[in-house]
Amino acid sequence: MTTASSAALARKLRARETVIGYWSALDVPVATERIARLGYDYVCLDGQHGYLGYSGLLGSLQAIDAAGGAVGLVRVEVNDITPIGRALDAGAGGVIVPLVDTAADAAAAVASVRYPPVGRRSFASNRSGLSPADANVANVVVAMIETASGLSEVDAICATPGLDGVYVGPSDLSLAVGGAFPLDPAVSSEFEAAVVRVREAARRAGIAAGIHTPNGTTAARRLAEGFTVASVASDLAHLEQIAHAHLEVARG
Template identity: 70%
Template sequence: MIAAEFAAKLRGRERTVGYWAVLDAPVATERIARLGYDYVAIDGQHGLVGYSGIRDGMMAIDAGGRSAGLVRVEATDLTAIGRSLDAGAAGVIVPLIDTAEDAAAAVHATRYPPRGGRSYGPMRSGLRIGPKPADADAATVVLAMIETPKGLANVEEICATPGLDGVYVGPSDLCLAVGGAFPGDPAVSEVFEDAVATVRKAAEKAGVAAGIHTANGELAARRLAEGYTFASVASDLVHLEQVAAEHLKVAGE
């Protein structure tokens, strides 16, 4: 199954490339999921989707037949994480992880008893991962976002959290965390790059996956060449606007 294969690849620190979706547009998500990305992530934190958008996005990704579906959830919350997984997500990206205890709580939320606290009710996930709890646990990945001053300071302990499959850099918040006045602030580019390297090295030391969000394929390739093991590319909304603007520019010349 795609979820189990993706989990094995991610945990094996094999290079994977994903795409980021923020729009509640299942038809578009399905087309993206047919392109060959290893995963497509639905943004349930900052994206323009509610639960129905997450559910329909997972169905669209499954229909594409080539990608695993991930969800960036709103918070380290047992219910939010469980609902995303029940909707069919192969894993979750959990934001604002400050400590190893936060990371352990995220892991706990993704695992069924006795390993965790996930409530049993695999309405969609049982069709594709389980429904046996042990099978679901084995095929479900959990990734902790490193994007705060505390998270950066505690990154080695976070990476060493039992059951955590990897860490994921949120570059906008990480830039603010290291003193930037705004995301991408060039005044802190050197210290930001040091922070990006710190996260990568901590993940490598712990033997877990290291991921990062990137603006485009070129930057994704650069981060993978540096040693990151997975990278997400831009988002559907960003690309829609960029391509539309470029066509307008060309048409108006």
Template identity: 55%
Template sequence: MHHSSFVDTLRDGGTAVGYWTVLDAPVATERVSMTGYDYIGIDAQHGLMGYDGVLRNLMAVDAGHRAAGVVRVAANDPVGIGQALDAGALGVIVPLVDTADDAAAAVRAARYSGRRSYGPMRSGLRVGPRPVESDRQVLVLAMIETEQGLANVEDIARVDGLDGLYIGPSDLMLAVGGAYPADPEHTDALEAAVERTRAAAEAAGIVPAIHTLDGATARKRLQAGFRMVTIASDLTHLEAAARSHLAEAKA
């Protein structure tokens, strides 16, 4: 599923499974991108990299020739959104969207028909050279992760030009009253919020997307109707693998 076919698949009602990278480790990113994931999510918000890292890791994804590169930008800001797209991202995930106006601003920042400045740089390698083609060939997803975002989720989902809603379960858990991301006392409230968000996306004809910690959870979310599901992160998996091998060696 190379390049814009990832976008077409999601726009046409299909599904995509991705992996998350927070490390500025392009060689590792390239390797993971070749394992069969549909996309690699590059984290410019909580990840340990700046713009140069985003660029290097998008190039690493492209070097693997299989996955699409998607960037979670640092903020709902035209500069960061434009840079991620110019660097070659096929989608942007925009954090902390509270209102329909916030979502509309994100869409404008990502579209030449809105406020995106023309200077396609690397993006010209994979999307159409004409602004109208480019606008059609990149995804814009709004993160639903705050109390206000959840309260406005149906309005946000209907914003013209928005391609999907992306749930950040850790922040959403805090938004529904959880004391910490895995708070067992608020699991039901979180699941209700997750389902409300998924239903809002589906009703609006856009992509319901969510982050998960492992493959088993990802499968559960896909079965529940989510169409874009991200798994874990390179840093947490690196630690988990190292720990398990050490435990085995010392057993």
């Protein structure tokens, strides 16, 4: 990650400009490097539900940097200063933090990303080479809204000083509004209302509104609705889908 590329993504995100990313769950740096060359603004490595250990995160962040252009982000495993700091030390341009239920949770995430005097991140030698002052500007922190508590507190979360954006986790949010399974069509109305609630809370607060999407068509629709950040699918999902499609064609 270069100071310029990370800072440029931070500026776009904070200005509520359109930002499109890709989601990576697999520990395959060569494939991640190829994806990072395609023109996405960022590639997010899934440290929560993906199949990457710390060495995998480090290797994939190096691969993203080698590709040039895209910025590597990490969805950390938990809202805790240690995995957040380690992701940033490995070269991530920012973090997406899961299961943020309250403004206090959001404030803790912000403090874990920022160096003193505005936060409590501890300093160590890191891949980015950013000074504390530059890192405080260039590194972004985004809170996931995916629980009933997070939804009920979304306005207060969005108002948290230093928070750069919120991000809808559709699978968990659909469960939070009563779905029997992720994206249960029986609660589609309740889910869409929740999505609008998050999007509009972010708009009122002047921060980025992000959402995970299964494909480019859905990403384009969500951006047209007013979201400013959209992640597309994941490498694992696309690998399975394209392999299945080719098998069906081959079988005639």
